[in-house]
Amino acid sequence: MSLQEKLAELRQEALVRINEAKAERALQDVKVNYLGKKGVITGLMKEMKELPKEERPEFGQLVNEVRKAIEQEIEAKKVLLEEEALNAQLENETIDVTLPGRKVSLGAKHPLTKINEDLEDLFIGLGYEIVEGYEVESDYYNFEALNLPKSHPARDMQDTFYISEEILMRTHTSPVQARTLEKRNGVGPVKIICPGKVYRRDSDDATHSHQFTQIEGLVVAENIKMSDLKGTLELLARKLFGADREIRLRPSFFPFTEPSVEVDVSCFKCKGHGCNVCKQTGWIEVLGSGMVHPNVLEMAGFDSSKYSGFAFGLGPDRMAMLKYGIEDIRHFYTNDVRFLEQFKPVEDGGEA
């Protein structure tokens, strides 16, 4: 077989292989096998010296033509394969835009978070600061600085978890009052609210939990009167329970306030006529409050002849139970999503 015939045969063979190639990889192999440094067509060039001298230039040209032809075929096939791959991919990845969408289900704010945020909004708007204290507290700030000396009988109602004789889990957010006043070095005005967790040695039942939440409020300035307290509490009650609520103050006792009051709000369910929520009285007890006891001011370094103040403490757990008709306080702390889901914003439309 002459070299020319061999070349024609190799060309044919290479074209068949290119044609059969199913992937770029196979094309690459053809290229290496035929046109590479050690490829068969390159090899033919080396055999050229067997040809008579005058035939060599022509043969050389022929080999180059064949190389070019094979290269072009490979390129053309490559484009074809790429196109095929793209088409196959497009087919696989078609998006049916008529399918109904998968709804992203929104979470809901915990009802206690909601109450806290509502009240924080209200009080920030009134120029209060939000202050946080410590859940692990000293006997001094939790009791003594609030006019509850050791062995005071009112301590009985607030038994708690003791870490040591002097260190305990705070029973209320009121110690933040004492801590904040102390830091202000006897200079008013002080306007704060303090949300946080508190602890009591209570046996857990539907209305008691060893851990629950409170929000403390404190205002100390010159000329603060009971009427300031009443106006503030009225706003608070209306924020939580509706614009047409009334409040009423009943005399009470707290060691850290004098006078002390319990605050009732007119029932949001029956509007004061009497129902199961207000136990037929038309009023619901919502918080404890009063005018800051001079002893508390003095112990924290405030001159009680110059400054006066009011304070209040409310329980978001109880507020949320009343507001949403929740019958068991433990629901707030067990994090059952079936419970929490009920507080989803209405616009979310519930589950997908």
Ligand code: DAH
């Ligand atoms: N600390 C009280 C409690 O946990 C609630 C309270 C009552 C706080 C009256 C106050 C207040 O600041 O003035 O029972």
